[in-house]
Amino acid sequence: MAAIACCFLAAALPHVAVAQALASYSIAGDGIAESLTGQPGDAVRGRALVADRSSTCILCHAAPLPEVRFQGDLAPNLAGVGSRWSVPQLRLRLVDASKFKSDTIMPSYYRVDGLTRVGRNWQGKPILGAEQIEDIVAYLATLRD
Amino acid sequence: MRLCAAAFIFAALGALPVLAAEIPAADRRSGYSFMSSDSKAMQDDDTANPGMLAVLEGETLWQTKQGDAGKACADCHGDAATSMKGVAARYPAFDAALGRPVDLEQRINICRRDHQQASPFPNESHELLALATYVAQQSRGQPITTGDDSALAPFIAKGRELFMQRQGQLNLACTNCHDDNWDKHLAGSAVTQGQPTGYPIYRLEWQAMGSLQRRIRGCMTGVRAQAFDFGSPEMVALELYLMSRAHGMPLETPAVRP
Numbered sequence: 001m002a003a004i005a006c007c008f009l010a011a012a013l014p015h016v017a018v019a020q021a022l023a024s025y026s027i028a029g030d031g032i033a034e035s036l037t038g039q040p041g042d043a044v045r046g047r048a049l050v051a052d053r054s055s056t057c058i059l060c061h062a063a064p065l066p067e068v069r070f071q072g073d074l075a076p077n078l079a080g081v082g083s084r085w086s087v088p089q090l091r092l093r094l095v096d097a098s099k100f101k102s103d104t105i106m107p108s109y110y111r112v113d114g115l116t117r118v119g120r121n122w123q124g125k126p127i128l129g130a131e132q133i134e135d136i137v138a139y140l141a142t143l144r145d
Numbered sequence: 146m147r148l149c150a151a152a153f154i155f156a157a158l159g160a161l162p163v164l165a166a167e168i169p170a171a172d173r174r175s176g177y178s179f180m181s182s183d184s185k186a187m188q189d190d191d192t193a194n195p196g197m198l199a200v201l202e203g204e205t206l207w208q209t210k211q212g213d214a215g216k217a218c219a220d221c222h223g224d225a226a227t228s229m230k231g232v233a234a235r236y237p238a239f240d241a242a243l244g245r246p247v248d249l250e251q252r253i254n255i256c257r258r259d260h261q262q263a264s265p266f267p268n269e270s271h272e273l274l275a276l277a278t279y280v281a282q283q284s285r286g287q288p289i290t291t292g293d294d295s296a297l298a299p300f301i302a303k304g305r306e307l308f309m310q311r312q313g314q315l316n317l318a319c320t321n322c323h324d325d326n327w328d329k330h331l332a333g334s335a336v337t338q339g340q341p342t343g344y345p346i347y348r349l350e351w352q353a354m355g356s357l358q359r360r361i362r363g364c365m366t367g368v369r370a371q372a373f374d375f376g377s378p379e380m381v382a383l384e385l386y387l388m389s390r391a392h393g394m395p396l397e398t399p400a401v402r403p
Binding site for chain 2: 053056058059060069070071072073074098105107108115116117118119120121122125127
């Protein structure tokens with residue numbers, strides 16, 4: 001019960017959430033085979049996350065989301081991304097794309113170390129939580145040519 | 146052992162910042178060139194450019210006696226059209242007494258303190274922006290000359306280093322967008338080269354005048370970094386680097402930007 005209340009509070013107040021340890025993961029090849037949460041993600045929630053500007057995906061990428069008016073073109077279009085990459089590859093690209101391309105401009109969405117001058121509201125927190133990453137991975141996997 | 150050393154060297158190399166290609170002089174473009182025709186027309190027409198209100202207010206302040214000394218800017222500097230022509234185009238400038246560069250707003254406040262015996266205008270205050278806009282407008286059309294003073298070299302180098310340094314939760318450096326991706330779009334908006342050719346600007350998003358420092362702070366917050374304080378040495382170094390990077394481009398103050 002206490003754990004549920006705690007989760008609820010963290011979800012309702014993301015900016016005051018206490019920094020939490022990240023789930024551990026292991027990289028095999030250029031991917032992460034296992035879900036960060038141990039559970040499959042929810043593609044419907046993932047779609048909503050990609051469409052939400054605060055997740056930041058859509059600022060740089062375009063995606064097949066006709067209702068989102070202003071999409072970026074700094075990074076590859078996400079249409080067909082599920083055909084180009086496997087689920088483990090998509091997961092590592094979200095978690096820490098710098099692991100296989102050190103000069104990428106893609107932020108590491110699940111990393112808190114090795115960063116400089118992080119603003120107070122974001123210190124010690126990854127850009128996205130493990131569950132959000134799994135949801136987005138599940139959605140991206142559905143974007144097939 | 147050899148493997149260990151090799152691994153160390155590899156790790157050290159990996160940690161080095163990847164230096165982006167700087168924009169060749171011939172390819173430099175003012176933010177103006179990325180704007181819609183409506184916004185360009187607003188900047189071009191002095192009767193439609195909201196920044197001209199700041200110029201008029203600045204002109205009044207220029208002639209108003211201030212502080213315990215009871216002196217106006219004009220009492221020392223005379224006609225700004227003559228005395229201030231080209232001045233903003235070379236700022237930030239090296240201040241020998243302080244041993245470091247100061248930007249135009251800081252110069253105005255130093256003058257207020259030392260010569261008018263007046264309290265400084267707060268950062269981003271109406272008055273400070275108006276006076277800075279009025280002074281800068283006297284250089285409209287003049288080429289930027291910031292950086293010609295060799296005393297500035299180490300400070301420009303510091304600003305460049307900050308420009309190239311990744312920062313914030315999103316781990317992006319200024320250069321990642323403004324050198325490498327200036328022809329692309331961030332959520333539908335032109336990224337631009339970050340050439341500071343028209344400050345203080347009237348920004349439509351702000352519905353107000355604002356300084357280059359305010360604009361830089363906006364970008365820093367955008368990458369979820371702790372923004373440098375107004376007037377901090379880091380902020381002035383960044384302004385200085387940006388202005389020296391735009392060396393030779395004409396000043397547009399008061400520019401309009403989206």
